[in-house]
Amino acid sequence: MNNVKDYCWLISQQPSRKRLQTLIGPSLRLTEEGRWDTSIRLLDDFDWHVHRSGQSLIYSIPDDEPNQGRCELIKSDTPVCKQDNLSTQPVFWTDVHGGKLQQSLKKLLGYSALIPVLQVDEQRTLLACRDEEQKIQLRLELIKQTVSSQISADATQHDRVLLRILPLRGYDKEATRVAESLRRLRQKDAELLNTGELLALCKIEPEAELLPSPLPLDPREPTGVALLATARLLLQQARRYEQGVIDDTDTEYLHQYRVNVRRIRSLLSLLKQAVPDQEGRELRQGLAKLVRPTNALRDMDVFLLQQSFYADMLPQPFQPGLDALFRETEQRRQQVQQELAAYLSSEVYQQECRWLDTQLKKPADLCAPLAAVPLRQVASSKILKTYKRICKLGGGITDTTPDEQVHDLRLDCKKLRYLLDFFAALYPQEQISRHTKALKGLQTILGDFNDYAVQQAALLEQVNAQTEPDQAAAIHGLVALLYQKQLTARSQVMQALQTFAGDTLRADFKAAYSLKEKK
Amino acid sequence: MKILAIYSMKGGVGKTAASVNLAYWAAASGLKTLLIDLDPQGASSFYFRVKPAKKDWGQRFFKAYENLLKQIRASDYDNLDVIPAHLSFRNFDVVLHNLQKRNKRLKKVLQGMRKEYDLVVLDCPPSLGNLSEAVFTAADRLLVPVIPTTLSERTFNQLLAFFARESYSQEKILAFFSMVQNQKNMHKGIQDTMRQAWPDFLASGIPFSVDVENMGEYRAPVDQFARSKPANAAYQSLWQEVQNRL
Numbered sequence: 001m002n003n004v005k006d007y008c009w010l011i012s013q014q015p016s017r018k019r020l021q022t023l024i025g026p027s028l029r030l031t032e033e034g035r036w037d038t039s040i041r042l043l044d045d046f047d048w049h050v051h052r053s054g055q056s057l058i059y060s061i062p063d064d065e066p067n068q069g070r071c072e073l074i075k076s077d078t079p080v081c082k083q084d085n086l087s088t089q090p091v092f093w094t095d096v097h098g099g100k101l102q103q104s105l106k107k108l109l110g111y112s113a114l115i116p117v118l119q120v121d122e123q124r125t126l127l128a129c130r131d132e133e134q135k136i137q138l139r140l141e142l143i144k145q146t147v148s149s150q151i152s153a154d155a156t157q158h159d160r161v162l163l164r165i166l167p168l169r170g171y172d173k174e175a176t177r178v179a180e181s182l183r184r185l186r187q188k189d190a191e192l193l194n195t196g197e198l199l200a201l202c203k204i205e206p207e208a209e210l211l212p213s214p215l216p217l218d219p220r221e222p223t224g225v226a227l228l229a230t231a232r233l234l235l236q237q238a239r240r241y242e243q244g245v246i247d248d249t250d251t252e253y254l255h256q257y258r259v260n261v262r263r264i265r266s267l268l269s270l271l272k273q274a275v276p277d278q279e280g281r282e283l284r285q286g287l288a289k290l291v292r293p294t295n296a297l298r299d300m301d302v303f304l305l306q307q308s309f310y311a312d313m314l315p316q317p318f319q320p321g322l323d324a325l326f327r328e329t330e331q332r333r334q335q336v337q338q339e340l341a342a343y344l345s346s347e348v349y350q351q352e353c354r355w356l357d358t359q360l361k362k363p364a365d366l367c368a369p370l371a372a373v374p375l376r377q378v379a380s381s382k383i384l385k386t387y388k389r390i391c392k393l394g395g396g397i398t399d400t401t402p403d404e405q406v407h408d409l410r411l412d413c414k415k416l417r418y419l420l421d422f423f424a425a426l427y428p429q430e431q432i433s434r435h436t437k438a439l440k441g442l443q444t445i446l447g448d449f450n451d452y453a454v455q456q457a458a459l460l461e462q463v464n465a466q467t468e469p470d471q472a473a474a475i476h477g478l479v480a481l482l483y484q485k486q487l488t489a490r491s492q493v494m495q496a497l498q499t500f501a502g503d504t505l506r507a508d509f510k511a512a513y514s515l516k517e518k519k
Numbered sequence: 520m521k522i523l524a525i526y527s528m529k530g531g532v533g534k535t536a537a538s539v540n541l542a543y544w545a546a547a548s549g550l551k552t553l554l555i556d557l558d559p560q561g562a563s564s565f566y567f568r569v570k571p572a573k574k575d576w577g578q579r580f581f582k583a584y585e586n587l588l589k590q591i592r593a594s595d596y597d598n599l600d601v602i603p604a605h606l607s608f609r610n611f612d613v614v615l616h617n618l619q620k621r622n623k624r625l626k627k628v629l630q631g632m633r634k635e636y637d638l639v640v641l642d643c644p645p646s647l648g649n650l651s652e653a654v655f656t657a658a659d660r661l662l663v664p665v666i667p668t669t670l671s672e673r674t675f676n677q678l679l680a681f682f683a684r685e686s687y688s689q690e691k692i693l694a695f696f697s698m699v700q701n702q703k704n705m706h707k708g709i710q711d712t713m714r715q716a717w718p719d720f721l722a723s724g725i726p727f728s729v730d731v732e733n734m735g736e737y738r739a740p741v742d743q744f745a746r747s748k749p750a751n752a753a754y755q756s757l758w759q760e761v762q763n764r765l
Contacts, residue, residue, distance in 0.1 A: 128595075133568045133570075133738075134568060134738070135567075135568035135569065135570075135595065136595040168592075168593035169591055169592065169593040169600060170590075170591055170592030170593055170600075171592065171593065
């Protein structure tokens with residue numbers, strides 16, 4: 001309804017009504033339209049997915065209506081989607097019921113929990129500027145915000161005052177005039193609730209907490225040096241998730257912890273010859289030791305996260321058995337989680353981490369065969385070699401090839417994916433995206449094929465002589481259905497391979513990662 | 520977008536009061552509403568404190584909707600904008616007379632408001648000429664205030680006859696009793712007779728009230744200064760009924 005742009009300024013201090021009236025001049029008279037307080041929380045997950053999407057997630061509660069919470073996704077102060085009448089602050093995307101907001105949060109958060117990042121207490125005063133006939137020509141809004149961090153130990157409260165000038169349609173000239181007369185109050189243009197600005201006020205830097213993407217690499221750096229530096233970064237990132245695993249905030253903390261440790265192990269395996277044999281072996285063993293106690297909990301998490309997928313597959317008569325199975329797993333999970341939390345808090349674990357840290361901080365031993373070779377040379381050679389191996393292995397796969405070979409192919413694809421991820425900074429971004437996209441298609445099918453096999457094995461492991469008959473029936477029913485799904489995925493492998501190992505992509509890979517430098 | 524015209528060929532029957540209060544309640548119900556004051560006397564613009572444009576733009580009114588967009592003014596209420604009347608609107612019958620397809624001109628020009636508004640309310644001048652016929656063509660509903668008196672009854676029947684003769688759809692017509700004084704036997708009797716003859720009379724009627732007259736003093740819809748009074752409840756109820764029939 002209003003095509004005229006609002007002004008929103010950060011101002012140094014709250015001006016009195018009298019001061020505003022003086023600045024505006026006698027042709028318009030200020031009257032107060034309303035005054036209200038709101039308590040606002042900025043929410044995000046531990047990995048800042050909302051902030052990284054350029055949006056802010058706001059949970060606000062009017063002071064006079066504590067059960068009327070509103071959750072709103074905004075971009076540059078413009079609402080993208082919202083949900084009203086929430087009685088509690090949402091934690092997972094499922095806590096927002098239906099609608100566009102739920103879909104957006106599902107996409108942004110996945111299994112991650114929302115945590116309050118900042119608390120903003122707002123006091124707003126709305127003023128009308130009226131002409132001699134008492135017609136409102138424009139409105140002013142004074143907003144005092146008290147901002148405090150909810151995630152850092154520093155509980156300092158930061159105050160800021162904003163002035164909004166809200167023009168009315170058809171009265172643009174008056175709004176422009178008033179904006180000019182108030183301009184001396186302006187420090188800078190601002191947004192009401194821009195997560196970036198508010199985080200900076202509380203000295204919180206999400207970018208510094210997260211792993212840089214792509215990993216910072218120098219193509220001429222000796223491979224041994226780059227390997228240790230990257231491993232250090234990844235270990236530091238993995239350890240960032242420890243507290244969330246201990247607190248059991250959500251399942252993503254453990255998942256990301258394991259992903260980052262696994263990335264170090266893969267890097268050490270893929271670039272085996274860049275560190276001396278003995279040292280490499282010890283590091284890989286140390287990392288394996290670190291992650292082993294987490295296996296049981298992750299397996300249970302994966303099973304429990306499949307709850308609705310499994311429930312949807314089975315007909316009603318099997319549901320009670322399935323429900324009992326999930327209840328039992330949930331109970332066992334509590335125990336396993338507590339054990340893991342105790343392990344992560346133990347001195348033994350701390351010692352392991354200190355040892356790994358010391359090893360990774362040692363200067364690189366450049367005697368290992370690939371240690372002194374420039375990184376890009378090693379990266380290109382590894383990528384091309386792995387791609388060619390996939391093509392060769394894939395060429396021998398038919399609908400009747402034993403599953404083992406398909407599993408080998410999957411592992412090689414995974415290696416290539418790691419290589420493309422690790423070395424992304426060394427190549428044009430568009431090239432890495434193109435190759436990753438081509439690989440992803442094949443990986444999805446191979447991943448499904450593997451997941452269905454793993455899920456069947458995991459389910460069958462739960463059956464023993466003591467298993468209740470209804471639970472055993474549910475498990476066997478699921479295994480049969482998963483086996484069918486596995487067969488379907490298997491039948492898609494050949495088709496996907498044809499594209500990935502086709503002449504076009506083959507020539508593309510060769511040109512992109514050939515060791516002869518382009519002029 | 521719907522177009523609601525408040526029309527009567529008789530003056531002083533409560534058209535402007537109905538336009539102002541119904542537009543106000545429509546906006547309050549969440550509809551993006553534009554009130555166009557077609558009456559050169561500019562009473563509804565006056566009630567919303569919106570001054571007319573200085574320049575004479577009446578000649579351009581029916582040419583392109585962009586001309587109308589430039590004249591839109593926000594009211595003091597959310598969701599409610601106004602195009603104020605201009606004295607030059609008194610020539611609308613002549614302006615339309617000189618245009619081809621004159622009956623469809625208003626409808627066409629208002630189509631340009633579709634992107635921005637859910638409802639356009641037309642406060643019409645009391646006459647029966649080219650402008651009125653353009654309104655009959657453009658409006659989805661023609662809301663006619665009728666004072667339960669013999670003269671008003673006669674005027675309403677003249678309108679029905681005109682619609683029949685000129686082949687306008689009588690289904691567009693919604694009527695309501697305005698300035699009702701139920702303590703008067705004539706008012707009661709005429710309401711009964713007219714409801715029997717024309718079943719499409721709305722159930723809600725607007726009482727004769729000093730609060731409606733006071734709109735001129737307060738220059739605001741009744742809800743802003745006489746919230747708990749019967750006249751305010753009557754307009755609110757009238758809007759709900761009209762909304763269901765739009």
